[in-house]
Amino acid sequence: MAECIECGADVSLHDDLEVGEIVDCATCGAELEVLATDPVELDAAPELEEDWGE
Amino acid sequence: MRIGMLYSRIRRDEKLLLSELRERGHEVTKIDVRKQRFGLGEPPADFADLDLVVDRCLATSRSRYVTRFAAHYDVPVVNHPETAAVCADKARNSLVLAEAGVPTPATEVAFTKEAAMEAIEGFGYPCVLKPVVGSWGRLMAKIDSRNAAEAILEHKETLGHYEHKVFYVQEFVEKPGRDIRVLATDGEPVAAMARSSDHWLTNAAKGAETEHIEVDDEMRDLVETASDAVGGGLLGVDLMETGDSYTVHEVNHTVEFKALNEVAEVDVPATVVDWLEARAERGVREAVV
Numbered sequence: 001m002a003e004c005i006e007c008g009a010d011v012s013l014h015d016d017l018e019v020g021e022i023v024d025c026a027t028c029g030a031e032l033e034v035l036a037t038d039p040v041e042l043d044a045a046p047e048l049e050e051d052w053g054e
Numbered sequence: 055m056r057i058g059m060l061y062s063r064i065r066r067d068e069k070l071l072l073s074e075l076r077e078r079g080h081e082v083t084k085i086d087v088r089k090q091r092f093g094l095g096e097p098p099a100d101f102a103d104l105d106l107v108v109d110r111c112l113a114t115s116r117s118r119y120v121t122r123f124a125a126h127y128d129v130p131v132v133n134h135p136e137t138a139a140v141c142a143d144k145a146r147n148s149l150v151l152a153e154a155g156v157p158t159p160a161t162e163v164a165f166t167k168e169a170a171m172e173a174i175e176g177f178g179y180p181c182v183l184k185p186v187v188g189s190w191g192r193l194m195a196k197i198d199s200r201n202a203a204e205a206i207l208e209h210k211e212t213l214g215h216y217e218h219k220v221f222y223v224q225e226f227v228e229k230p231g232r233d234i235r236v237l238a239t240d241g242e243p244v245a246a247m248a249r250s251s252d253h254w255l256t257n258a259a260k261g262a263e264t265e266h267i268e269v270d271d272e273m274r275d276l277v278e279t280a281s282d283a284v285g286g287g288l289l290g291v292d293l294m295e296t297g298d299s300y301t302v303h304e305v306n307h308t309v310e311f312k313a314l315n316e317v318a319e320v321d322v323p324a325t326v327v328d329w330l331e332a333r334a335e336r337g338v339r340e341a342v343v
């Protein structure tokens with residue numbers, strides 16, 4: 001578990017969490033980037049950019 | 055082996071690759087390109103002693119430059135920067151496919167809205183206007199009328215980044231409600247899927263339904279030729295069915311494969327890592343496009 005930086009709700013996390021992964025807050029819907037895993041540190045994910053994707 | 059993975063966001067695709075690489079005992083260095091600085095001399099410390107670096111950057115712009123720097127530092131990189139440069143640009147992509155004799159939709163590029171309108175009227179309605187850079191089906195326009203064409207061209211010219219003033223106009227291909235994605239390593243198909251949707255865009259990112267399909271001989275030949283045309287590597291080749299044949303509309307260089315892995319009969323990340331191991335062993339040859 002970690003705390004959503006947007007709404008403060010608990011965010012449930014997978015066991016295989018990776019730095020750089022994006023997780024969603026089930027409460028407010030915010031996209032959060034994993035900055036660290038031990039301990040877990042979250043920040044707001046970067047906004048979608050025009051040249052992203054394959 | 056020592057593998058570097060260039061990224062700015064870890065998607066399901068990267069997790070699948072990381073898991074497979076680690077399970078095989080490879081030493082993996084995740085390199086967040088947002089934290090790197092690339093000079094003209096020595097490579098960044100994270101690049102030291104890597105057997106291979108795999109570009110998984112989400113942003114096309116970063117992908118194009120970071121692969122070029124990796125090659126400059128003589129670090130073998132997948133995909134090769136020339137492959138990245140060609141695949142990142144739909145106009146260059148179309149040119150190399152046409153030059154290789156790969157069937158590809160009729161395409162015209164124009165630089166002003168007046169010339170673009172002539173191209174559109176030449177194709178007739180509907181036709182398709184695409185950004186030269188972009189993905190996930192964004193900013194793609196199926197143009198059904200002159201009124202729509204005029205509005206879209208004016209919006210692009212007024213509001214768009216300069217790259218949106220390169221007007222890439224393409225014939226509309228009457229595909230049977232689906233297109234085909236083949237994941238290939240140096241032209242050898244790993245697996246293929248059909249992406250079906252009621253919408254004219256059938257990108258998996260747009261929610262298209264996916265199903266496994268077999269690679270037939272014609273598809274195999276086209277994928278090999280298209281891969282060679284862009285310089286080879288780990289690629290996603292997109293095809294549309296045109297009656298009893300195919301047309302290749304683009305080749306993708308930082309291919310996503312999570313949707314394919316869910317429907318494929320092979321273990322896609324394992325097959326990709328098999329290929330990465332082989333590439334690392336012999337180094338990565340130069341792309342020739």
